[in-house]
Amino acid sequence: MTDSHQVFEIADFPLDSGDTLAPARLAYQTYGTLNAAKSNAIVYPTAFADQHPDNEWLIGQGRALDPDRYFIIVPNLFGNGLSSSPSNTPAPHDRARFPRVSFADNVRAQHRLVTEHFGIERLCLVTGWSMAASQTYQWAISYPDMVERALPFCGAPRVSQHAFLFFEGVKAALTADAAWRGGDYDTPPETGLRAFGRGYAAWGFSQAFYWQERYRDLGFDSLGEFLTGFWEQNFLGRDANDLIAMLSTGQHSDPAATPAFGGDLTRALGAIRARLISMPAEKDLYFPPEDEQWAATHIRGAEVRVIPGIWGHLAGRGINPADVAVIDDTLRELLATPVD
Incomplete structure (x- = not known):
């Protein structure tokens, strides 16, 4: 590929x-x-x-x-x-x-x-x-x-409407970073991107996935490692405006x-x-x-x-x-x- x-x-x-x-x-x-x-x-x-x-x-x-x-x-x-x-x-x-x-x-x-x-x-x-x-x-x-x-x-x-509100929450977490600057950032709003990933963490998998600690199947030894190594890393390096634009597509x-x-x-x-x-x-x-x-x-x-x-x-x-x-x-x- x-x-x-x-x-x-x-x-x-x-x-x-x-x-x-x-x-x-x-x-x-x-x-x-x-x-x-x-x-x-x-x-x-x-x-x-x-x-x-x-x-x-x-x-x-x-x-x-x-x-x-x-x-x-x-x-x-x-x-x-x-x-x-x-x-x-x-x-x-x-x-x-x-x-x-x-x-x-x-x-x-x-x-x-x-x-x-x-x-x-x-x-x-x-x-x-x-x-x-x-x-x-x-x-x-x-x-x-x-x-x-x-x-x-x-x-x-x-x-x-339920998913719409979830999208509003992660958008708010991302844009609350002072580095966001209304979307005209010079450097990526890393704090906001990390918060964005954390917002997704509880939603992408089910409650039972976490009860059974199935993140261990993906190579993570703890919940904290999974939060930073999987969810934060998934969005670090993404363009923040791109993420907002795609969420807007889904919402509207x-x-x-x-x-x-x-x-x-x-x-x-x-x-x-x-x-x-x-x-x-x-x-x-x-x-x-x-x-x-x-x-x-x-x-x-x-x-x-x-x-x-x-x-x-x-x-x-x-x-x-x-x-x-x-x-x-x-x-x-x-x-x-x-x-x-």
């Missing part, structure tokens, strides 16, 4: 917010070869604070997402430091002045990459974790005739916001025609299974399969072999399922 990537540039890209990125730069990486019929394409977007190499745990020979069989496109989320982001966009949209970007904006740009650059008209699968699960739903809602199958895992069509995206749905999420979900399996994690504190079970009742033929265990939201991150096997097996089954 590789850290290299390619860029699809859109000269003038209007956003749902009313702003325009000129240009918008969508970074992406591909795995495998597009067949002559252009019928083997999969879109697998990135999640919050991730870049395309972070998706590679689910791609490989012998896996469901096998590059010997499929052409897998991994587009990077706007705001992640590779695609257009506060950290790499010149004025007037630099730093904290970067415009709000929605999941629908991301998916529109990805659709242009898929159709204009690759000439693909049908996708055999869209899948993704966390914020990429939200993009998966958006793909299936926005382009129902194009997406044959969808498998969102550890995510939801839109962020709940709504697939029902288009005039066709009039704000009614049930109508938006009802537009999905893909064969959809949703995979929430049993003890996910952000996206509990009951949320996805509700959503599935409004999607024709949708199925919910809960990832069992205690790894919470991080069950979808590729770090626990048992969870990886469950996700991979379900992807394999879904890809083998005929569609209309």
Whole structure:
């Protein structure tokens, strides 16, 4: 696998917010070869604070997402430091002045990459974790005739009010650092970034994960070591404005916001025609299974399969072999399922 990537540039890209990125730069990486019929394409977007190499745990020979069989496109989320982001966009949209970007904006740009650059008209699968699960739903809602199958895992069509408030908390911790300077920092707000990671620490895994001290499975001998060595380190080195921009995307995206749905999420979900399996994690504190079970009742033929265990939201991150096997097996089954 590789850290290299390619860029699809859109000269003038209007956003749902009313702003325009000129240009918008969508970074992406591909795995495998597009067949002559252009019928083997999969879109697998990135999640919050991730870049395309972070998706590679689910791609490989012998896996469901096998590059010997499929052409897998991994587009990077706007705001992640590779695609257009506060950290790499010149004025007037630099730093904290970067415009709000929605999941629908991301998916529109990805659709242009898929159709204009690759000439693909049908996708055999869209899948993704966390914020990429939200993009998966958006793909299936926005382009129902194009997406044959969808498998969102550890995510939801839109962020709940509960998760919205969590995002507000970690944003406040980050921006309280005096070095933040309204987003115009000269040096990274390290204290704020550490606080940001600590805010995530209690949410990413479940209570039972901590009761059983499963952080020892990841090589940490104490809770304190895990807090600093895993959670703080996960965000040190990230650009603070990029993190804020991606959280804003999650907080303010709504697939029902288009005039066709009039704000009614049930109508938006009802537009999905893909064969959809949703995979929430049993003890996910952000996206509990009951949320996805509700959503599935409004999607024709949708199925919910809960990832069992205690790894919470991080069950979808590729770090626990048992969870990886469950996700991979379900992807394999879904890809083998005929569609209309």
